[in-house]
């Protein structure tokens with residue numbers, strides 16, 4: 001496929017008539033746009049760099065490109081138009097930017113956000129090495145949708161050499177059908193993030209699971225139970241640290257929901273009780 005063809009067929013926001021895509025294939029196509037190899041250096045496109053208050057303060061590189069099209073995603077428009085936005089940076093330039101920001105904000109953590117950080121594998125691994133060797137940084141939080149880790153066990157194994165990497169793996173749905181509806185991907189890809197969780201456990205990489213499962217507007221009770229039971233089948237301990245999320249009304253998220261034909265009412269009036277709170281209460285009750 002030539003460049004024009006690639007851009008013409010590139011999946012943007014999900015609509016009710018969008019063709020489902022294979023997210024592994026979309027990762028490969030997106031990498032052709034947002035990753036490049038120049039004079040021995042693996043570069044990636046970024047939109048911006050700054051510190052934010054999440055994780056009690058973290059230096060963040062806003063990279064370009066993802067292999068899913070979540071309908072509640074708040075990421076910059078570069079997710080849908082990676083050919084239009086962003087500038088290429090080397091791992092060294094990204095490390096320098098993150099360090100500069102982290103020092104000014106007096107924070108010792110960093111991450112990549114607004115994208116799928118596991119795209120451009122060589123770029124990410126080179127950046128992780130720089131962070132590993134830098135005494136300023138104590139932690140790199142690797143936020144991922146788990147698609148590429150779930151199809152490449154060796155990629156997960158390659159994290160074992162880093163002592164500062166902590167993975168946050170984010171699940172989008174509780175069933176293959178809902179995964180497909182909410183991400184635009186083929187339902188068969190639903191299993192990949194669960195494979196990733198199994199590999200993270202096998203290689204003892206520190207991680208926790210996040211899920212868009214606290215918001216009844218986007219996840220039914222039945223779907224939530226299916227998700228919880230699937231995680232419990234892998235390891236019930238995952239539920240004790242499950243970070244459950246709600247849809248936030250960022251402009252980008254609202255536009256993507258609208259494009260998908262999904263109407264949410266604001267403000268959110270009710271949320272589910274977090275599963276870890278339910279478990280804590282049960283443990284408290286049984287100990288009484």
Ligand code: SF4
Nearest residue numbers: 066068069070073145
């Ligand atoms: S929410 Fe995350 S995984 Fe989903 S499209 Fe946005 S950046 Fe990608």
